[in-house]
Amino acid sequence: MEFALEARQLKKEYQDKLALKGLNLQIKPGEIFCLLGQNGAGKSTTINLFLGFITPTSGAAYINGLEVADHLLKVKEYLAYIPENVMLYPNLTGLENLALFSSLAGFEYDKEQLLFYLIEAGLPAEAASRKVGTYSKGMRQKVGIAIAVAKHAKVLLLDEPTSGLDPKASNEFSDLLLKLSSQGTAIFMATHDIFRAKEVGTRVGIMREGELVDVLGTAALDANELEKLYLNYMHN
Numbered sequence: 107m108e109f110a111l112e113a114r115q116l117k118k119e120y121q122d123k124l125a126l127k128g129l130n131l132q133i134k135p136g137e138i139f140c141l142l143g144q145n146g147a148g149k150s151t152t153i154n155l156f157l158g159f160i161t162p163t164s165g166a167a168y169i170n171g172l173e174v175a176d177h178l179l180k181v182k183e184y185l186a187y188i189p190e191n192v193m194l195y196p197n198l199t200g201l202e203n204l205a206l207f208s209s210l211a212g213f214e215y216d217k218e219q220l221l222f223y224l225i226e227a228g229l230p231a232e233a234a235s236r237k238v239g240t241y242s243k244g245m246r247q248k249v250g251i252a253i254a255v256a257k258h259a260k261v262l263l264l265d266e267p268t269s270g271l272d273p274k275a276s277n278e279f280s281d282l283l284l285k286l287s288s289q290g291t292a293i294f295m296a297t298h299d300i301f302r303a304k305e306v307g308t309r310v311g312i313m314r315e316g317e318l319v320d321v322l323g324t325a326a327l328d329a330n331e332l333e334k335l336y337l338n339y340m341h342n
């Protein structure tokens with residue numbers, strides 16, 4: 107079977123810091139994998155390797171069966187990325203931003219279709235014609251999701267997307283992720299939010315000092331048990 111995301115002995119060393127120590131991981135289409143870990147554990151490094159923003163010291167990252175470092179452009183077609191702060195053009199409206207990013211990915215849509223994507227992602231219709239500079243963080247995340255859907259991304263990478271969102275916005279965001287995964291999108295999310303990880307994740311990985319020390323199925327755990335396990339790893 108072809109995995110949506112795969113890491114094989116993936117290693118990254120910066121100058122004198124071994125940030126990722128040989129990660130092995132396989133994620134299927136429709137899965138939501140949440141990666142927990144303290145600051146500096148190697149979560150962003152992992153995401154940046156899947157995105158092709160940095161090159162591995164050894165080992166390889168694969169998206170849809172393609173080695174990222176060898177197929178940077180092709181892999182970009184499959185991927186959408188939502189960082190903590192979605193980068194959009196503040197002087198363009200939500201509709202204009204979506205039109206621009208869709209077109210960069212090779213998709214041209216009329217206004218009606220663009221509006222449909224934005225509303226599907228939970229943006230109020232009245233906001234779509236407003237400049238993005240006036241949007242809240244949660245609204246910008248929704249535009250990020252609309253871009254992912256409009257470019258038919260097979261894989262969504264997220265780096266702490268819910269930090270700084272209020273509980274309602276965070277909850278709406280979780281619902282969007284669940285909807286995307288039910289449509290077959292594979293989702294890989296670095297987060298500090300154990301509760302959300304349990305709620306949306308199919309599996310949760312715990313990373314410590316560049317190593318994936320555990321991977322847990324969320325179905326058999328409640329959030330308190332997951333928090334206990336996590337804290338245990340951090341203290342030992």
Ligand SMILES: Nc1ncnc2c1ncn2[C@@H]1O[C@H](COP(=O)(O)OP(=O)(O)OP(=O)(O)O)[C@@H](O)[C@H]1O
Binds near residue numbers: 143147152
């Ligand atoms: N460009 C770089 N040069 C040198 N060291 C780096 C670089 N980027 C990251 N590191 C180091 O690699 C380790 C892993 O960092 P990384 O950003 O992947 O952690 P993280 O788990 O994403 O942390 P956070 O939760 O704070 O985002 C850290 O020790 C960090 O200082």
